[in-house]
Amino acid sequence: MSNSWKIERRTFLRGAGAMVPLPFLNLMEARATKPIIGSKEDTSPVRFVTLFKPNGVHPPSWNINGGTENDFRMSPLMKPFTKHKDDLLILDNMGDFGFSSHSNSTRRFLSGHHGNRKTASVDQIIADKIGQDTAHRSLELTTEGLFVNQIGCSYISYDKKGNSIPRESDPQLVFDRLFRNPTQDPNRREEFTSLLDRIGEDAKSLQRKAGKEDIETLDEYFTVLRETEERLEKINAGSRSNVNFSTLKRPDTPVTLDDQVEAMLDVMAMALWTDSTRCISYMLGNSNSRLIFDFLGIKKQHHYLSHFFRNFSRSNIDSLLKISLWHMEKFDSLLTRLKSYKDGRGSLLDNSVVLFGSGMGHSDNHTAQRIPIVLAGKGGGMLKTGRYLRYSKNQELGRLHMALMQKFGIDQKSYANSSTPLLGLDGSPFDEFQERPFESWVNKAPGTITAQGRLRMSDNLDEAKVFYIDVEGKTSVRIEISFGDFHSFNVAYHVGTPIKLSGNSSEKNGQLVINKITGITSLFGNSKPGKANG
Amino acid sequence: MATLQKKGFLIPRLLAAFFLFVIYPHQLKAKIQFEKNILPILERSCLKCHGGKKVNGEVDFSKIKNQTDADSQYELWETVVEVISAGEMPPEESPQLKEKEKTLLLKWHQEQLNSPVESVPGNFKPRRLSGPEYRNTLRSLFGFDLKVAVAKAQQTVAGEESLVLKLLPKDPPGASGFINDTHAASLSPVILEQYTFITDAAIEKLFAPKQRSQLQYLMGENLPDEWRPEKISQNQARSLIKNFIPKALRRHISKDKININLKALNKLTGIELLNALKFEMKVTMLSPEFLYRGLLMEKFPGEQKSVDAFELAERVSYFLWEDRPDNELMNLASNGSLLKTDILTTQVERMLKEPQAINLAESFGVQWFGISNLDELIKNPISHHSLRNQPVLFLNHLFTKGRPVIDLIDSKTTFVNEGVSGFYGQDRGRMKRYSKPKGIERTTTPFQEFTLEKATWRGGIITMPGILTMNRGPIQRGTWLLRRVLGVRLGEPPADVPPIKPSPRGQKLSFRERFERHRSDTSCARCHEKIDPLGFSLDHYDVKGQFIQNKENLPDASGKLPTGETFKNYSELKEILMTSQKEKIIRNSVERTLSYAMCRKLTRNDQPTVDRITKNIVKENGTWKDLFVEIVNSLPFRETIFTEEIKG
Structure with a gap:
């Protein structure tokens, strides 16, 4: 089995049209192992994934204008994931009134409202519900380091007390923790045990000629070896997953941000597919990020460019759109990956809910209205996709979060500033935006x-x-x-x-x-x- | 463990006592004996709160059972004598010491101080590599850094970049105050697990296509382009093991020992050989010999001996570089010539020119002056970068460019960038300006070496903006100066200090005046008469470290030192620091450097070394390089005492 598995991860070219003729699907079938999860009733668990886009959007290129629930034209920025149209639920007129700081908008994305600072974010509430049986309750991921002076810009996931949850940015590190960890993988456990045995043996020869000070040090060392061995023995050998983790390919060391994100998306899909976790939040960048997208040939800072009106120039707009397009491509990349994995009767995407978006609308004037929000995946049938929902009135994100919680079986009377769930996600009637008629x-x-x-x-x-x-x-x-x-x-x-x-x-x-x-x-x-x- | 460490002094002490007895028998007779005269007083009056049921203020007399124990605690006695003379201890509600007992204690302490002490090296103890040492060792061993993939913008805080530092728990400072003093930081299963994780990551990376040149280097063989790790040959695997293990373990390794590793590769090919090879490398990197320093050192149980050449190479390289010895040091250790004073001296000179020497400032300097306090204080990463790196670059300049030790206090050279240029008044005009490219909202700017002309109120480490802003008020500034620069030990302030009272009705008192009323209590004055004049002298610098110029009603920055010397402001105080306080500052520098170099707290037996080096530096206006050379050739650095062997 070992060599048939080798896949060089492809470098995805921007704008190369149909991306990723993914090898995963064939591979999974070739493996001939039953999908691990839910094989009893052939119903798979539903996963929840969120993907955060920093620095709002450029509305003229993002917004869908005109169009109705089932008849709409996707906007220029949506081009990279237009091919997933049938799996999408594009929400419009989401947000709050007024304007929003970067930090507030980041909190809003998963916490419903920027003032909701004392409760868990929606991903964590859902993780509590669906993440208890997996090796990892949830993963909180990001691309960037912390902004200590604007700490709120660095987190979307918050715990029960509303405190930020540390996040991880290195795909290799996440991969190793998930799949190369002796506590998770029986093969690894075996190797680690023999490593400990051997080190202990070698160190004994040291002990034979040691003085008092050495003995003391070595005693401490042996104690630690013993404790570690004991702990390993205690771990239940019965692994939850019947996937042989050693066949999963460890991502290469990323060179560019694009490599890093692609590798992380890879790891995320593997984590979901192996049912190592069911809940992941991932930030494509911190809000207010001043990242320089040099791998796209851009020399200016993202935040500067995102203020496209006050810093207007045609080349600035071009640069901003390139960056935004890259974000959209990563969303596409995630969806394509999830589709390529077979899961239960459908694909992994069919059994997932992916929430993509931001906490801010207009990136220059920071309005909190018309926030970009797209849901993807049918969530095992809980969502009716392939539609565009433009609400007649502004809908707070808290309502969306309540609706999602409800779908995941969490009964909550209110969340953030909202007390009723958002309508329409499952095809139920909703109050659709009515445009004043005009002639052309x-x-x-x-x-x-x-x-x-x-x-x-x-x-x-x-x-x-x-x-x-x-x-x-x-x-x-x-x-x-x-x-x-x-x-x-x-x-x-x-x-x-x-x-x-x-x-x-x-x-x-x-x-x-x-x-x-x-x-x-x-x-x-x-x-x-x-x-x-x- | 701490007690065991102390017991190690027993043998040298007994030897020394014997030596003294032969030559100065009368001195021994005249001595007040600790066990007979002092211990009973402590047991009667102090033990109840300090080592009996309670251990207040981290003072534990139950651990001090004899003269030897007492000797190793000479700093403690200074505090004991201070609080007893001031009548602060025992506390009012407890039975007081008799006058006779007080006198006896003070006299004993005087005798302690005046009794000649022989120079004795510390006793040998293996020590685990600190986090930064471990990171640097891996880096120089493999030729690459293990970095956490994390996108960096100008606002991003540093520190998450190193996989090693991210995964390993932060080292607590040891008794010496330095984190390389890991004697008390024990290994734990968590740390072992992290070592395992890091080891895996490093070995995985070594065999990745991008690291081919490193692999070739470690293998000592050029590999064709089409080579793949699974194609590794027996010869290639064996030469990798043979090269890697001595480098990793930092000394010559016997054939017998390497043969154990080589045996594991026998007859294997392809992927199995590769896995066995990786396994042997992991065994090496998780072995105590790799993780600890000194386990493989040549041992002479029960003796005081010069350390072997490999140990010396390690000592000097972890001191100056915080890193393992490089090839040149290893070669000089192999042929033993490193043990020669002149060769070692030349090596120090060479090492200070290598880029790794920045770690002296980055680690030793930052810890000595507490510069990392800025990390919590300054949240803006761009200001933080400027304020923190300025003193680090300055220290690096002093340490590596042959500058006199006393330049620490005053120097025309400084390092500036846009973040600190505004602190330099008219001198700013001569600085190279940096303009941000379009579209860059915020960015750190590069530093330039700069010679001060007009900004006479700067110069030296004390008046750097980062240092001044890190210590915001006069009390913090005074305490910092006293402790870190002058090396004066201060006790902790009492817990029940009332708040400083506002000005009485109808009077407008300055903070200084109100503070002086506040601390008029004698127990406060004991420390504050030392702290305050130093601290208030810097009152012409605001909380951000900006020098207040051309302003009326400047606060009173004058003062009088306990020595009687007076000054009008900091610039006059600086004159005093550069002259009458110079020896004290140099002594403190010697003590701190020696302590860092030895990775341990100094003992009384180090005092002769400190005295000698201080004298030489003061006399010759010695440089930092002179100081480092003195240290690496000193007895504590060159020798050690081995405890007796225990037959296992």
């Missing part, structure tokens, strides 16, 4: 165009400066303007909303293009936003 049309005159419709960014983020106005029944009008126009008409502000726009135009292969704006009117909003909100 386009009027052509020689050299000029006036178009009315919803403005959106190009789906292709490589051309982030290109916008479209969607016109019903017609090809969308392309807007390709200079920086001056973009800036003075504050085009980004109108993204997602219906507008009337006039300008000088040209036509290429039937595609109408506006090259110069002469006027923008917002149908329902503020027509002259000035420099507020990008």
